Amino acid sequence: xxxxxxxxxxxxxxxxxxxxxxxxxxxxxxxxxxxxxxxxxxxxxxxxxxxxxxxxxxxxxxxxxxxxxxxxxxxxxxxxxxxxxxxxxxxxxxxxxxxxxxxxxxxxxxxxxxxxxxxxxxxxxxxxxxxxxxxxxxxxxxxxxxxxxxxxxxxxxxxxxxxxxxxxxxxxxxxxxxxxxxxxxxxxxxxxxxxxxxxxxxxxxxxxxxxxxxxxxxxxxxxxxxxxxxxxxxxxxxxxxxxxxxxxxxxxxxxxxxxxxxxxxxxxxxxxxxxxxxxxxxxxxxxxxxxxxxxxxxxxxxxxxxxxxxxxxxxxxxxxxxxxx
Amino acid sequence: xxxxxxxxxxxxxxxxxxxxxxxxxxxxxxxxxxxxxxxxxxxxxxxxxxxxxxxxxxxxxxxxxxxxxxxxxxxxxxxxxxxxxxxxxxxxxxxxxxxxxxxxxxxxxxxxxxxxxxxxxxxxxxxxxxxxxxxxxxxxxxxxxxxxxxxxxxxxxxxxxxxxxxxxxxxxxxxxxxxxxxxxxxxxxxxxxxxxxxxxxxxxxxxxxxxxxxxxxxxxxxxxxxxxxxxxxxxxxxxxxxxxxxxxxxxxxxxxxxxxxxxxxxxxxxxxxxxxxxxxxxxxxxxxxxxxxxxxx
Numbered sequence: 349x350x351x352x353x354x355x356x357x358x359x360x361x362x363x364x365x366x367x368x369x370x371x372x373x374x375x376x377x378x379x380x381x382x383x384x385x386x387x388x389x390x391x392x393x394x395x396x397x398x399x400x401x402x403x404x405x406x407x408x409x410x411x412x413x414x415x416x417x418x419x420x421x422x423x424x425x426x427x428x429x430x431x432x433x434x435x436x437x438x439x440x441x442x443x444x445x446x447x448x449x450x451x452x453x454x455x456x457x458x459x460x461x462x463x464x465x466x467x468x469x470x471x472x473x474x475x476x477x478x479x480x481x482x483x484x485x486x487x488x489x490x491x492x493x494x495x496x497x498x499x500x501x502x503x504x505x506x507x508x509x510x511x512x513x514x515x516x517x518x519x520x521x522x523x524x525x526x527x528x529x530x531x532x533x534x535x536x537x538x539x540x541x542x543x544x545x546x547x548x549x550x551x552x553x554x555x556x557x558x559x560x561x562x563x564x565x566x567x568x569x570x571x572x573x574x575x576x577x578x579x580x581x582x583x584x585x586x587x588x589x590x591x592x593x594x595x596x597x598x599x600x601x602x603x604x605x606x607x608x609x610x611x612x613x614x615x616x617x618x619x620x621x622x623x624x625x626x627x628x629x630x631x632x633x634x635x636x637x638x639x640x641x642x643x644x645x646x647x648x649x650x651x652x653x654x655x656x657x658x659x660x661x662x663x664x665x666x667x668x669x670x671x672x673x
Numbered sequence: 674x675x676x677x678x679x680x681x682x683x684x685x686x687x688x689x690x691x692x693x694x695x696x697x698x699x700x701x702x703x704x705x706x707x708x709x710x711x712x713x714x715x716x717x718x719x720x721x722x723x724x725x726x727x728x729x730x731x732x733x734x735x736x737x738x739x740x741x742x743x744x745x746x747x748x749x750x751x752x753x754x755x756x757x758x759x760x761x762x763x764x765x766x767x768x769x770x771x772x773x774x775x776x777x778x779x780x781x782x783x784x785x786x787x788x789x790x791x792x793x794x795x796x797x798x799x800x801x802x803x804x805x806x807x808x809x810x811x812x813x814x815x816x817x818x819x820x821x822x823x824x825x826x827x828x829x830x831x832x833x834x835x836x837x838x839x840x841x842x843x844x845x846x847x848x849x850x851x852x853x854x855x856x857x858x859x860x861x862x863x864x865x866x867x868x869x870x871x872x873x874x875x876x877x878x879x880x881x882x883x884x885x886x887x888x889x890x891x892x893x894x895x896x897x898x899x900x901x902x903x904x905x906x907x908x909x910x911x912x913x914x915x916x917x918x919x920x921x922x923x924x925x926x927x928x929x930x931x932x933x934x935x936x937x938x939x940x941x942x943x944x945x946x947x948x949x950x951x952x953x954x955x956x957x958x959x960x961x962x963x964x965x966x967x968x969x970x
Binding site: 527567 | 700701709782786789
């Protein structure tokens with residue numbers, strides 16, 4: 349998320365640009381097809397028909413040249429990372445309530461990108477759009493990663509699993525869906541990664557909220573997707589486990605995965621994230637490496653950056669479409 | 674797209690994925706995915722006490738009617754006739770109970786969203802869920818009927834020596850037909866329940882829509898056919914085929930046509946077996962198509 353900013357370039361880009369690539373069964377062959385918004389592919393790891401999943405032959409030079417409403421700060425090291433997801437002029441509305449407006453951004457490989465913002469600012473909606481689970485009202489999301497059985501891993505904000513199964517059975521089921529040769533071994537490895545190996549035989553309905561979230565994180569990494577989207581992965585976890593979850597995110601990024609997460613734990617975000625985007629009232633109002641953002645605003649913490657960037661008063665939730673501009 | 678695919682491979686190498694990329698790009702086949710989902714559903718059915726209670730209640734009714742009605746001594750055909758009407762009511766209820774939350778529960782937990790990030794299509798999800806639940810429902814229906822058949826074989830007054838469909842003769846083959854048709858009827862209603870499960874977003878809505886569907890299936894379509902006949906919309910010649918439109922009438926007609934009429938050897942034709950089977954197949958396929966659309970939506 350190092351290059352693009354909310355765009356207002358005024359280009360006549362179609363509202364539903366829908367280039368999509370489907371991964372063929374048992375092959376690595378890809379076919380580029382133009383799909384309408386209503387014609388979702390039958391088998392598509394990125395279910396959003398508005399999510400373009402091709403690798404364009406030309407880099408996004410147009411995106412790089414976009415003008416910006418938001419303040420963007422960059423450093424050379426992060427700008428070198430290839431973008432795996434690229435959102436272009438995303439709008440999303442629930443009925444008449446606009447939640448996202450003109451959001452353009454990128455999610456880079458090998459980096460932890462954090463989305464922060466007040467409650468109701470549109471973080472979860474943006475994450476779901478980027479994960480291909482919500483069709484944007486306008487704009488497009490382009491997947492530029494490599495071909496993979498599972499392109500995007502996803503942790504919902506409130507993960508839950510089918511009762512009656514153990515933790516290991518649950519993860520084994522998901523591992524089997526990506527064709528893991530040794531689903532059981534793969535599931536055990538994922539559990540060890542999140543520190544839940546001892547709970548392998550525990551029924552999922554007997555897990556605490558925090559443990560359920562850890563199982564959800566393990567699930568999100570199954571299939572080694574090039575992009576992992578985590579919606580508030582540290583919510584409900586104790587400080588030690590929160591730190592562990594962010595360490596997992598850093599390790600994934602170190603292995604080349606593009607990690608996109610949302611969080612209200614600004615200290616951990618400050619310490620861990622390579623890129624931070626501040627979302628307020630459905631728009632990205634500031635983005636860049638946290639250190640650069642602090643330096644630009646001459647403040648000493650990401651919390652101060654946050655407070656400088658968002659419009660809401662502390663203790664007040666701005667409700668989009670209701671609260672006065 | 675070949676060039677683009679190559680670029681994607683290059684991107685994978687750039688991000689350290691040069692070893693893993695070929696493995697990741699291999700998408701499991703439909704058979705593997707279906708079997709994985711079916712296995713999950715089978716485990717769910719086998720571990721849910723509610724399903725055992727439903728199966729036990731159905732078994733109690735079937736065996737109770739067989740016992741009280743004297744069917745186990747009277748023979749296969751009298752037992753099938755005794756059971757037909759109660760099963761017309763009970764099988765749809767049990768089938769709806771097996772299926773009305775099958776997809777809804779995953780949707781409410783957010784697991785349907787998570788599944789969307791895996792290389793599994795809505796069609797594979799629906800067919801896998803349906804097949805898994807269908808096995809459980811078929812067992813719940815077939816086992817008590819099979820037990821009743823064994824009771825008849827062991828305790829019947831007259832030993833049945835004919836194991837073929839002879840006009841004027843009772844036969845276990847006739848009861849086997851009744852059993853198979855009853856299971857088929859249950860599977861049709863299960864498909865309707867799965868469709869309902871994929872269309873609603875709340876348990877209360879699922880229950881409400883299930884009740885509406887049950888009333889329509891058990892009463893509504895038959896009343897519509899009667900109304901059509903009374904108003905002259907349907908002619909007498911159309912009756913056999915119009916019965917196929919209603920799953921319940923199609924089931925009843927198939928049972929009567931392939932068991933009672935065969936055994937008695939006389940009487941007018943009460944149903945068109947081919948049309949009835951086509952009607953049941955259309956309800957199943959149509960309902961599953963609606964379910965796939967619902968999941969994709």
